[in-house]
Amino acid sequence: MTDAAHRLLWTVVGLLLVAGGTTVLTVDADPVLLGAGLREAWRLATPWSTLAAAVAGLLCAVAGQRLLHRTVRRPEGTLRGVLTRPGVRPGRTRLASDVLVRALERDLVQAAGVRRARVVLSGAAPRPDVQVHLDLAGDARAATVHPYVHAAVRRFARTADCRPAHLDVTAWIEPDRP
Numbered sequence: 001m002t003d004a005a006h007r008l009l010w011t012v013v014g015l016l017l018v019a020g021g022t023t024v025l026t027v028d029a030d031p032v033l034l035g036a037g038l039r040e041a042w043r044l045a046t047p048w049s050t051l052a053a054a055v056a057g058l059l060c061a062v063a064g065q066r067l068l069h070r071t072v073r074r075p076e077g078t079l080r081g082v083l084t085r086p087g088v089r090p091g092r093t094r095l096a097s098d099v100l101v102r103a104l105e106r107d108l109v110q111a112a113g114v115r116r117a118r119v120v121l122s123g124a125a126p127r128p129d130v131q132v133h134l135d136l137a138g139d140a141r142a143a144t145v146h147p148y149v150h151a152a153v154r155r156f157a158r159t160a161d162c163r164p165a166h167l168d169v170t171a172w173i174e175p176d177r178p
Contacts, residue, residue: 011071014071017061018060020060097121100121104153107152107155108134111144111145112148113145114140114145115135123165129168130156130168132169134171142171
């Protein structure tokens with residue numbers, strides 16, 4: 001299901017909860033709603049049955065109202081993790097940070113001599129802290145890896161429209177195998 005379909009589904013569920021809760025709060029033990037056995041049990045528990053129905057209705061109505069509020073509300077302020085494109089055809093794209101992290105890791109592994117890359121993003125979206133951990137082959141040269149890492153981080157910053165506040169690159173060079 002799409003995000004819009006989920007929002008519509010939860011909106012309908014919230015409306016049903018609110019409607020059901022208000023119905024229970026306003027309807028007394030009506031012969032149309034209850035059968036003969038249930039009507040008798042309702043009368044036997046007279047003071048408590050009405051109270052139980054009122055509490056159940058109130059809980060359903062409040063749950064429905066909260067669900068509606070969370071489903072229909074718009075995010076406040078600036079959206080974190082959103083790429084915006086101003087201009088003639090403006091638009092927004094939400095990206096989770098793990099998507100950006102995996103993309104940067106894939107880009108870093110393309111450098112000669114890099115066996116594995118791990119990236120950690122932390123902090124606010126426009127200026128995150130970026131930690132890069134590289135596992136390099138024993139014959140890898142720092143002079144060839146450094147420019148590639150620098151270029152990959154620049155591409156990441158341009159694509160994600162965020163400039164790293166701090167960049168920490170740690171490289172582990174594997175020992176040569178005999």
